[in-house]
Amino acid sequence: MLPSCPPPVPYHATARRPAWETLPATLRAAIGDRLRAPVVAARTAGAGFTRGFAAVVTTAAGDRAFVKAAATAEQPRLVDWYAREAAILDRLPAGLPAPRPRWTLDVAGWYALCLDAVDGHTPRMPWDPAELDATLAGYAEVAAALTTPPAALVGLGLPHLADLAREDILWWGEVAAGREPTPSLPAPARDRLPELVALESRLPGYAAGATGLIHGDLRLDNVLVDPTGRAWLCDWTWLCHGPAxxxxxxxxxxxxxxxxxxxxxxxxxxxxxxxxxDALDATLAALSGYFLTTAASAPATASPHLPAHQRWSGEQSLGWLARRQGWT
Structure with a gap:
């Protein structure tokens, strides 16, 4: 067993989000109307790296729901992401460990998405073995259900991982060509740029033949474990065609x-x-380049903890890859 290496900030405490009371009164009233009773409490989500509103709200009637919201003018990308997630969740096969959507609304210059609330917590690091087993079992269930994608999901025109890799994930080739600065690398990988380029370049080809759908952003902070021990997968914006x-x-x-x-x-x-x-090695090479390169250019609209977490994720990717490759 290797020594554990915790992230710079625990995953359950990375978010920087607006409080319920700071939302426009018109939006708060509209959410209450859709929930059929005024909201009397809101517990802000601590996990995640965007600055969008996200909270479990409780109404005067005792109903609980999870609401995400973003300002259309100031956060157009978040609005697009929430709308995409709403369309995806509405078409996922029933019974999967994914929150079910209730409704969306567009009011007062804000877009809101309401989901069934999951009574759960973000897993802590180091992983509790039972929670990791539950998460892996939950993903096995999801992967099996999406191996043959439902026509309703395919009809959304979802992207393909092979294309996403070429467009936005493969960065070591850009570094080697001098189009991106070389990130600071830990010792085992410092002189391994040619190998990193060769490994990451295999990912699009490996992904090209995949016909199933994948979550596309499966991380610890996109998991909730409920009191029964079941793991739920959240944040479905990046569903795409690719290998599980x-x-x-x-x-x-x-x-x-x-x-x-x-x-x-x-x-x-x-x-x-x-x-x-070598699919795992190709993936680790690609993820390491993506995380380490983008850590230097995180958007100002993201959580201030995002760059450090990207850097940490890149270092973990490289460390795992270096051990597998025998780099010293």
């Missing part, structure tokens, strides 16, 4: 950082069945 092992590798970064045998967890999971022998 890509999601699995991204999730297991925090297992590696927790000192667990992430190689064994990857190898025995159903989502890794049929993966190319």
């Amino acid at each position: 092992w890509f999601d699995l590798a991204g999730l297991l970064l925090t297992a590696y950082a927790s000192g667990l045998d992430a190689d064994a967890l990857f190898a025995r999971h159903s989502a890794a069945a049929g993966a190319p022998p």
Whole structure:
């Protein structure tokens, strides 16, 4: 078992969000109207890296719901993301461990998305083995259900991981070509740029043939574990066509950082069945370049903790890859 390496800020405390009381009165009243009773309490979500409003709200009638909201003029990208997530959640197969959508509204220059509230908590690091097992089981259920995508989801025209990789994930080639500055690298990977470029370049080809759908952003902070021990997967904005092992590798970064045998967890999971022998290495190379490069250009609209978390995630990706490759 490797030593654990905690993130710079715990995942359950990374968010910087507006409080319920700061939302426009017209928006608060409209949300209450849709919930059929005034909101009397709001518990802000502590996880996440955007500055959008997100909270479990409780009404005077005792109803609980999870509401996300963003200002149309100031946060247009968030509005687009919430609208996309609403469309995706509405079309996911029933019974999956994903929050169910209730409604959306557009009022007072704000867009709001309401979901069923999940009574759960963000897993802590290092991972509790039972919570990690539950999360891996939940993802196995999701991956199996999306292997043959429902026509309603396919009809949304979702992107393909192969294209996303070429457009926005593969950064080591840009660094090697001098189009991006070289990020500070830990010692084992300092002289490995050619190998990193070669490994990450395999990802689009490996992903191109995938016909199923994947979550696309499967991380510890997008998981909630309920009192029964069931793990729920949240934040479905980035659903795309791709191989399930890509999601699995991204999730297991925090297992590696927790000192667990992430190689064994990857190898025995159903989502890794049929993966190319070096699919995990190609994914870790790509993720390391993405996180380390984008850490230097995090948007001002994001949580102030995002750059440090991206840097940490990139270092964990590189550390795991270096150990697998035998780099010293």
